[in-house]
Amino acid sequence: MILLLGLLGLADGSESMVLSFVVPIYTIKYANSGINVETALGTAVYVGCLIGALFTGQIADKYGRRRPLIASTVLLTIFGSLSAFLSNLIGFIICRGLLGVVIGFYSPLSFTVLSEVTPANVRGRYMALIGAFYTLGELTACVVAYLTLDSLTSGNTTALLLITTVPAIISFICFMIFLDESPRHELILGNSENAFRILEKMYLCNNKSREGLKLTAEEKREIVEVHTKDLLREQQEEASALSFENVKQLFDGVYIRITPLVWLNWFVLTMTFFGIQYILPTTMSALRQHQDDTSSLGQIILSTIAEFPTVLVAATIIDVKFLGRKNSLGFALLMGTVGCIFSSALAWPGFIFWVSVARFFFNLSFSLNYQYTSELYPTKCRATGNGMASCVGRFGGIIMPAICSMLGKIGTLAPYVFFGVATLVSGLLTFTIPIDTTGLTLGNLDT
Numbered sequence: 001m002i003l004l005l006g007l008l009g010l011a012d013g014s015e016s017m018v019l020s021f022v023v024p025i026y027t028i029k030y031a032n033s034g035i036n037v038e039t040a041l042g043t044a045v046y047v048g049c050l051i052g053a054l055f056t057g058q059i060a061d062k063y064g065r066r067r068p069l070i071a072s073t074v075l076l077t078i079f080g081s082l083s084a085f086l087s088n089l090i091g092f093i094i095c096r097g098l099l100g101v102v103i104g105f106y107s108p109l110s111f112t113v114l115s116e117v118t119p120a121n122v123r124g125r126y127m128a129l130i131g132a133f134y135t136l137g138e139l140t141a142c143v144v145a146y147l148t149l150d151s152l153t154s155g156n157t158t159a160l161l162l163i164t165t166v167p168a169i170i171s172f173i174c175f176m177i178f179l180d181e182s183p184r185h186e187l188i189l190g191n192s193e194n195a196f197r198i199l200e201k202m203y204l205c206n207n208k209s210r211e212g213l214k215l216t217a218e219e220k221r222e223i224v225e226v227h228t229k230d231l232l233r234e235q236q237e238e239a240s241a242l243s244f245e246n247v248k249q250l251f252d253g254v255y256i257r258i259t260p261l262v263w264l265n266w267f268v269l270t271m272t273f274f275g276i277q278y279i280l281p282t283t284m285s286a287l288r289q290h291q292d293d294t295s296s297l298g299q300i301i302l303s304t305i306a307e308f309p310t311v312l313v314a315a316t317i318i319d320v321k322f323l324g325r326k327n328s329l330g331f332a333l334l335m336g337t338v339g340c341i342f343s344s345a346l347a348w349p350g351f352i353f354w355v356s357v358a359r360f361f362f363n364l365s366f367s368l369n370y371q372y373t374s375e376l377y378p379t380k381c382r383a384t385g386n387g388m389a390s391c392v393g394r395f396g397g398i399i400m401p402a403i404c405s406m407l408g409k410i411g412t413l414a415p416y417v418f419f420g421v422a423t424l425v426s427g428l429l430t431f432t433i434p435i436d437t438t439g440l441t442l443g444n445l446d447t
Contacts, residue, residue: 002126004171004179005110006133008069011076011167012103013137014144017277017304018164019045019096021145024153024282030089037089038408042278042401044093048100049107050394056108065113066181072106073172075099077165084161104394113182131367135307137167138277142301145281152285152296249381250388254434258376259385261429265329265369266393268426272336272419273362275400276355279408279415286412287351299352306356307363314367324438325372326430332368333427336361340420344413358419375437 019041027037059068079099086092114126144163149155186195250259280303284296314328323331339358343351377385407414 002114002129004174005114006130007167007171007174008073008106008110009130009133010137010140011073011171012107013134013139014141014164014167015076015080015099015103015137016274017138017141018145018160020278020281021141021149021152021160022157023278024285025149025155025157026089026092027282028153033089035089035093036405038279038282038405039401041093041096042404043398044097045100046274046394046397046400048097048102049104050391050398052101052104052106053108053390053394056105059105060109064181064186065109066175066179068109069106069113069179070172070175072102072109073168073175075102076106076168077172080165080168081162084158084165108390131310131363132308135304135310135363138304138307139301140164140167142297142304146297146301149297152281152288247384247388250377250385255377258433258435261433262373262376262385262389263392265333265365265426265430266373266389267396268422269333269362269365269369269396270393271396271400271403272340272423273359273366274397275404275415275419276340276359276362278401279404280355282408283412283416284352303352303356303359306360310360310364310367314364314371324436325368325375326433326436326438329365329368329372330427330430332361332365333423333430336365337420337424337427340416340423344416344420346413355416358416362423372437376435 023038023041026041030037076099079095079102083092083095083099086095110130114130141164144160145155148157148159148163180198181194183195183198186192186198249255280300281296284300288296336358339354339356339361343354343358347354373389374382374386403418404415407418
């Protein structure tokens with residue numbers, strides 16, 4: 001299951017990264033169109049992601065997990081392939097925006113499925129692995145760009161866009177063959193026999209044994225009862241998730257200090273992490289007078305590889321009491337600041353080195369921020385807290401292209417200065433959050 005969902009993460013990373021290679025080429029190609037390609041294309045995609053995320057819960061609850069995920073791979077392939085052949089800029093932007101809707105839809109659904117089929121004690125580790133697949137997708141797009149582009153401003157974009165849809169095609173084939181419905185979802189819908197059939201299949205696969213999962217009638221009845229109670233609880237939580245009362249609780253007591261800082265972190269991290277990814281090829285193109293184009297593409301690949309170790313680092317430091325959730329996140333943001341400021345100053349040993357440092361620590365910050373936010377709120381408003389924080393973060397992605405375009409006119413490296421200042425403020429304020437959840441039982445927050 002991890003590998004199957006990882007394929008979607010790979011497709012996500014590939015489609016996100018390929019956009020950054022298209023921008024500098026299309027900016028030149030459609031220079032006389034009257035459209036700011038950098039702003040329009042990026043904004044369309046991230047608005048699409050926000051729209052797609054709004055419909056995940058309703059569709060997944062009605063049609064299950066398997067069918068929406070398979071449909072997502074089909075649409076991802078269609079829109080990705082179609083965009084490769086569109087010569088009309090507006091049509092291309094609309095097509096990539098629709099692809100953004102698909103990505104925004106299946107991203108949270110992937111984590112929902114993962115949470116339903118993995119034990120709680122390893123869930124965080126597996127979610128981090130999904131993040132590694134996203135980075136692998138970014139690397140895939142970089143390698144394809146290296147093979148299909150003549151430079152950062154010219155090349156075969158049709159081949160680039162077509163080849164980067166391959167992960168989506170592979171996902172579709174694997175999902176059709178290997179992906180089962182979530183057994184938990186089947187139990188909640190009352191399809192208990194099918195749920196136990198899937199559980200039997202999972203047991204045989206995980207235990208590599210011919211001995212089946214032998215549940216008594218009483219054990220099956222208890223399992224059904226437990227999940228029926230879970231359904232009622234989740235329906236109550238969902239019904240009140242965005243109610244005024246629940247949103248109001250995000251600002252009760254000490255949370256009047258916590259929630260604005262949580263939202264700031266999500267907003268800044270989304271804007272900076274995706275901002276660097278989005279404008280890096282454009283920046284390298286502007287600086288290419290100091291190096292050849294092949295070298296520029298190769299350095300972007302090395303910068304992307306730098307994100308891989310974040311999974312291991314996050315798993316190592318997040319439970320160290322001296323650092324914990326809050327301090328780890330604060331230090332990671334500040335180290336990302338260092339990378340941005342030094343890269344904007346073209347400090348030794350060079351731009352790409354410091355950009356790689358920034359990408360490493362912003363990726364690490366993302367991993368730490370997911371964990372920290374999910375633990376900060378009491379049970380009665382945890383779902384609302386997570387959902388609202390994620391929503392605020394998406395707005396950071398939406399305004400990012402416009403900010404990068406505006407600052408890019410002031411100076412090629414001006415966006416990196418802005419990113420550094422934003423993460424400096426966010427990192428310092430993180431240390432003022434009055435709760436660190438390291439070693440804290442979630443139930444303690446409910447009192």
